[in-house]
Amino acid sequence: MCLSRSEYLFGLPTARVKCIDFHESNQLLLAALFSGTAIVVDTLAGNIVKSYTVHEGSALRTCRWIHKTGNFVVGGDRSSLVFYSFGKNKLLNTVENAAVGPVRSIAVHPSENLILSCGDDKLVKLWDISNEKCKLVRVFSAHSKLVIDVKWSLREPTNFASCSYDGTVIFWETSSTTPMFTLKVCSLCVNCISFASVREKSQFAASTDDHNIYIVDIQSRSVVTKLEEHENNVSRVELHPTRPILISVSEDSKAIAWSSSTYKKENTILSNYKRMWSLAFSNNLPFFAIGCDDGLSVYKFTMDGIPMSLDSSGKIIVSHTSEIVTANLKELQNLSDNSELQLVYKDALTTDFQPEYMKHSPNGKFVYICGSGEYVIYSTLGFRNKAYGNGKMVAWSSNSTDFAVLTENGDVEIHLGNDEPKLIKNSYATNIFGGYLLGIQNSSSLTFYDWKSNEIIRKIEIEAEDVIWDGQRKIAIRTKDTIFVLSFNSDYSLLESEQTGYSDSFSILFTYETASTSICFANGVLLFTNETFLYRCVLGIYTVHSKMLKQNKILGYLQKENVLIVSDHLGNLTSICLPLSLLDFELLVSDNLIEEATEKADSIPDNFRAKEARVMRQIGQRKLALSVANDKQSRFDIAVELNDLTEANNNASDETQYKKVARMALEQGNYEIAVESLKNCHDYSTLLLLYKGRGDADGVRELIDLSSSKGQLNVAFTCAMLINDKRRAVEILIQSKLYAEATLLARSAVPEMVNECFKLWKENAINQKVADSLADPQEYPNLFE
Numbered sequence: 001m002c003l004s005r006s007e008y009l010f011g012l013p014t015a016r017v018k019c020i021d022f023h024e025s026n027q028l029l030l031a032a033l034f035s036g037t038a039i040v041v042d043t044l045a046g047n048i049v050k051s052y053t054v055h056e057g058s059a060l061r062t063c064r065w066i067h068k069t070g071n072f073v074v075g076g077d078r079s080s081l082v083f084y085s086f087g088k089n090k091l092l093n094t095v096e097n098a099a100v101g102p103v104r105s106i107a108v109h110p111s112e113n114l115i116l117s118c119g120d121d122k123l124v125k126l127w128d129i130s131n132e133k134c135k136l137v138r139v140f141s142a143h144s145k146l147v148i149d150v151k152w153s154l155r156e157p158t159n160f161a162s163c164s165y166d167g168t169v170i171f172w173e174t175s176s177t178t179p180m181f182t183l184k185v186c187s188l189c190v191n192c193i194s195f196a197s198v199r200e201k202s203q204f205a206a207s208t209d210d211h212n213i214y215i216v217d218i219q220s221r222s223v224v225t226k227l228e229e230h231e232n233n234v235s236r237v238e239l240h241p242t243r244p245i246l247i248s249v250s251e252d253s254k255a256i257a258w259s260s261s262t263y264k265k266e267n268t269i270l271s272n273y274k275r276m277w278s279l280a281f282s283n284n285l286p287f288f289a290i291g292c293d294d295g296l297s298v299y300k301f302t303m304d305g306i307p308m309s310l311d312s313s314g315k316i317i318v319s320h321t322s323e324i325v326t327a328n329l330k331e332l333q334n335l336s337d338n339s340e341l342q343l344v345y346k347d348a349l350t351t352d353f354q355p356e357y358m359k360h361s362p363n364g365k366f367v368y369i370c371g372s373g374e375y376v377i378y379s380t381l382g383f384r385n386k387a388y389g390n391g392k393m394v395a396w397s398s399n400s401t402d403f404a405v406l407t408e409n410g411d412v413e414i415h416l417g418n419d420e421p422k423l424i425k426n427s428y429a430t431n432i433f434g435g436y437l438l439g440i441q442n443s444s445s446l447t448f449y450d451w452k453s454n455e456i457i458r459k460i461e462i463e464a465e466d467v468i469w470d471g472q473r474k475i476a477i478r479t480k481d482t483i484f485v486l487s488f489n490s491d492y493s494l495l496e497s498e499q500t501g502y503s504d505s506f507s508i509l510f511t512y513e514t515a516s517t518s519i520c521f522a523n524g525v526l527l528f529t530n531e532t533f534l535y536r537c538v539l540g541i542y543t544v545h546s547k548m549l550k551q552n553k554i555l556g557y558l559q560k561e562n563v564l565i566v567s568d569h570l571g572n573l574t575s576i577c578l579p580l581s582l583l584d585f586e587l588l589v590s591d592n593l594i595e596e597a598t599e600k601a602d603s604i605p606d607n608f609r610a611k612e613a614r615v616m617r618q619i620g621q622r623k624l625a626l627s628v629a630n631d632k633q634s635r636f637d638i639a640v641e642l643n644d645l646t647e648a649n650n651n652a653s654d655e656t657q658y659k660k661v662a663r664m665a666l667e668q669g670n671y672e673i674a675v676e677s678l679k680n681c682h683d684y685s686t687l688l689l690l691y692k693g694r695g696d697a698d699g700v701r702e703l704i705d706l707s708s709s710k711g712q713l714n715v716a717f718t719c720a721m722l723i724n725d726k727r728r729a730v731e732i733l734i735q736s737k738l739y740a741e742a743t744l745l746a747r748s749a750v751p752e753m754v755n756e757c758f759k760l761w762k763e764n765a766i767n768q769k770v771a772d773s774l775a776d777p778q779e780y781p782n783l784f785e
Contacts (some may be wrong), residue, residue: 002178003306003356004245004257006288006299010046011273014039017291018060019105020078022282024067025550028086029280029289031296031494032060038074040086043287043298044531050089054082066129068113075117075128076102081127081134095134096483099123105149107160114174116160118147124162126174142170142179154195155202163190164709169206169216183221186210192236194246196260205246207234225263229256231604236279242306242570244321244354247288249276255290261321261354271297285551286569304517306571307355307371310556311364315380317348318571319355324348324369324383329347335563337577338549349383351376357393361400364743368394373408387415395434397451406432412440414451422454435469436488446477448501457492458501470521474509478519483512483528485537503659510540522557523583524565524590529554529566534576538586539619543611546576579605582612585628589621601627610634617641640664655681662686675699679706699724704728708735726750730757740765 013653016034023030028049029041036055039048052074054060058151060076065494068084071092073083081103083712101120108115113130114137117193124140124147145165153159153171158181163169167187171180188209196203198768202218213227213234239246239260249255255269255276273292281288286301314329325345332341344631345711356371366386368377375394377387391405391413403411405421410428413421424440427447433439437448437457446464448457466478485508492505516528526537531551535542552566552574563575579604588597601624604612609630616625617638626638634653639647654657658681671694678687684707691699700719707715720729726749733742739761 003243003354004259004771005302006257006267006269007302009043009300011046011297012041012046012465013273013295014129016059016293017296019062020280020289020291020296021064021072022276022280022287023065023092023284025284027282027285027287028065029282029296029298030063030072031064031278032063032074032076034059035665036060036076038063038072038084041296041298043282043285043289046298050086052084055080059102061102061104062106064108066108066115067110069132071132073106073108073115075099075106075119078104078418079103079119081106081117083129083132083134092132093134095127097571098125101397104147107150107152108159109152111157116152118150118162120146122146122164124150124160124172138177140172140177140179142182145275148189149192151193151195154197161193161195161204163206165189165320167208169193169204171218177353178774181221183216185214185223189233191234191689192238194237194239196239197241205237207237207248207250209233211250211252213237213246213258227258227263227265229265229729230254232275235275235277238281239285240281243301248280249279249290251275251277252341253292255279257631259354269299271295283570284568284618296499301569305553305567305569307369308555308567308571309360309367310565311360312556312558313364314557314558314561316573317344317358317360317367317380318345319351319369320345321357322351322354324351324355324689327708329558329565335561335575335577336713337575338546339566339575341573341575343573347609349378359394359396361396361403361458362398363400365400368396368403370394370452375405377403386455389413393432394697395432395438397434397438398436398472402451404432404434404438410442412438414438416452416455424449424454431464433467434462435467435475436472437469438465439467448505452581455500456498458503458505459499460506466519468519468521469523470526473526474521475506476519476521476526478516478528480517481513481527483514483516483519483537484508485510485512485526487492511538512540512542514542517551518553520554520557520564522578523559523580524587525583527554527557527578530698534564536586536615538615538634539590540616541618542619545578548576549574579608581605582608585612586615588618589616589624594621594624597624598627604628606630613638645669645670645673649677652677652680659683666690677681682712684710685710688715688719692722701725704732708732727753737764770778 011153012118019032021030021100026046029043031039036058038052038054040050041141042049054074055078058077060074063074070087071085075081079099081098083092085092099119103117103119106117117125118124121435122143126137128135143164143166147162147164150162158174161169161171169183179595185206186208190206190208192207194205197729204216206214211230215224217224230250230252232250234248234250244260246260247255247257257267272291274673275293276290278291289298310316316327318325327343327345353372353374355369358369367380375391393406395404402416406429412424412429415421427440428442429440433442440447440463445459446462447459464477469475486506487509488674492502494504516530519528528535533545535545536545550568550569555565555567557564560581562579564578566574585600609628613629613634615623622638622642626765629635632653635655636651636658649661652661658677660675660676679714700722704719706718713732717732730742730746730753732751743757743761746757
């Protein structure tokens with residue numbers, strides 16, 4: 001089954017890894033080592049980011065993130081519970097003697113400040129960890145031998161279960177020390193229990209020392225089936241929260257993936273790190289990790305997410321194992337940006353196989369569901385069976401009635417209406433893609449075929465991961481590290497060869513050299529996601545549209561609601577605001593319809609306009625950028641680039657900007673704006689030159705007061721002298737504290753001010769001897785004749 005296939009990401013050599021736990025909301029993995037050290041691993045970077053020496057030389061056996069606080073707790077052979085803050089990188093609390101003997105397992109409540117611990121003293125203990133403290137609440141005793149594992153129930157928040165070396169699983173309620181009931185699973189040790197998710201049946205899986213995994217029905221309290229493949233003790237088993245699989249790890253150095261629907265073995269993973277002890281799934285990424293004797297390994301599911309499909313009207317179909325459910329996103333009111341959707345699903349049908357892929361036809365009237373080598377096509381109204389057969393994958397034609405099927409042996413069947421299927425043999429296909437042409441991918445090339453004639457239109461040497469069409473003229477091809485946007489010429493005529501097709505059928509428009517996880521055309525605009533961001537593409541430039549809180553893939557765009565729907569690998573849906581008016585604008589720009597785009601600019605919502613203006617500047621459309629920008633800073637910068645003096649002047653707001661406006665005005669010979677801008681930026685020396693050059697005496701006279709008020713007294717003095725206002729010139733010299741110069745100028749030009757100036761000079765002289773030697777013109781007129 002595709003949902004259980006995985007690929008190895010990386011491994012880290014360490015001491016024996018007894019327990020691992022993924023953080024709820026990021027990529028961090030916590031590991032407890034037999035050496036007494038706890039490590040935190042960044043599973044995206046593939047390295048250890050922090051290491052904590054908890055009990056040097058004494059084994060750690062369990063560890064858990066406390067998701068409400070971001071802290072974590074570890075336990076081991078020192079019989080203590082040790083709490084750390086990852087963010088603050090410090091020890092918070094240590095509870096000594098939390099057990100008599102080793103602490104074997106810890107379980108953190110998903111919503112309350114409660115944890116459970118168990119150990120070799122045959123007891124389970126409930127702790128209150130409010131306010132970074134740890135207070136014992138209750139002790140549960142019923143097992144006859146050491147307790148190996150404890151887990152909270154996924155259905156009832158006050159219930160939990162424990163398993164023991166005595167071969168039993170006991171169910172408890174937190175308010176009572178009396179067991180609810182006891183299940184005898186086997187005669188040997190039960191090492192681990194894992195509950196099925198809320199959507200599944202009321203079951204749990206148990207791994208044991210008799211080399212088996214037991215699936216137990218809680219309601220009937222009986223074993224449903226026993227999984228027998230391992231050759232040694234089964235250390236751990238975990239049911240995936242959304243995928244219909246469970247994985248077991250064993251001391252035989254093997255991990256086995258099983259179907260939780262058929263209970264058949266699907267895949268086996270071998271490790272070079274010897275015996276396997278621990279296992280964990282990530283709720284944030286399609287990752288899982290395995291801890292072994294000599295290190296830990298991290299794997300990624302090759303098929304991200306659970307099967308689901310969204311049509312253009314907002315109807316979504318989702319696979320919950322073999323149960324197919326539906327919902328309508330249009331029933332939700334006021335879809336907000338980056339908000340997780342809370343949908344009410346309705347049962348639609350039950351399939352005879354486990355779905356792996358599903359997709360609506362382009363018109364939304366049909367949907368295919370395929371998995372386990374079979375496919376069925378249903379009408380979306382009433383889910384009536386339209387077609388079925390054997391095949392690994394299905395692809396729709398753009399007309400929504402024709403489709404292709406990838407068979408188990410790599411051939412491709414083409415179904416055209418009610419006609420007999422046509423077969424393309426020996427294509428060795430690994431994937432097929434629908435659209436205006438049929439795309440068939442093999443190990444080294446992507447070949448496009450005409451649906452009706454089966455003629456090869458074009459063979460491209462590329463390994464495509466996804467192919468999408470925008471109508472009949474544009475196509476995007478996503479590879480591992482590049483996105484190619486091509487135009488399709490339906491009037492092709494230059495046949496290169498029958499094997500390679502027509503050389504003039506496709507031409508490259510743009511190439512985006514970046515890794516991506518999904519692509520989509522929304523109203524003609526290409527969108528793509530990577531692990532963190534959603535991007536929009538315009539004329540060869542891609543720009544961040546939104547930062548995603550989780551790693552998501554694009555599911556579809558709802559035009560009327562102006563939202564893009566994305567989903568994470570657990571099937572959680574998130575809406576991202578994407579205005580249709582913005583897409584319309586960018587489509588017009590891409591089609592070089594500049595006048596129409598300019599008219600459309602005002603319809604773009606205000607909170608998108610500044611970013612869109614930057615995009616237009618990037619692609620060289622500065623006039624469009626000016627029509628879109630709604631903040632003064634952006635409009636000013638764009639106006640300067642366009643040499644638009646009026647717009648720059650209207651949007652200037654500080655001295656630096658007004659200096660630029662003044663320079664532009666002088667270059668363009670606009671005297672009025674130049675004067676206004678020079679006043680606004682207080683560049684009075686340049687303004688003086690301008691007035692002087694034009695012989696503007698009134699301007700020079702006004703400039704005396706302006707420059708004086710701003711302390712530019714040199715300019716003010718020059719202005720006063722230019723218009724022969726010697727009295728004002730003397731006053732400016734006094735204001736400048738140049739008393740000697742003021743006295744001399746007054747003596748020669750303004751006699752009535754000499755006495756005042758002389759007194760100021762004498763009073764403010766630095767050297768008293770010099771001051772005493774100064775002769776007052778009024779007392780000694782003979783000295784000045």
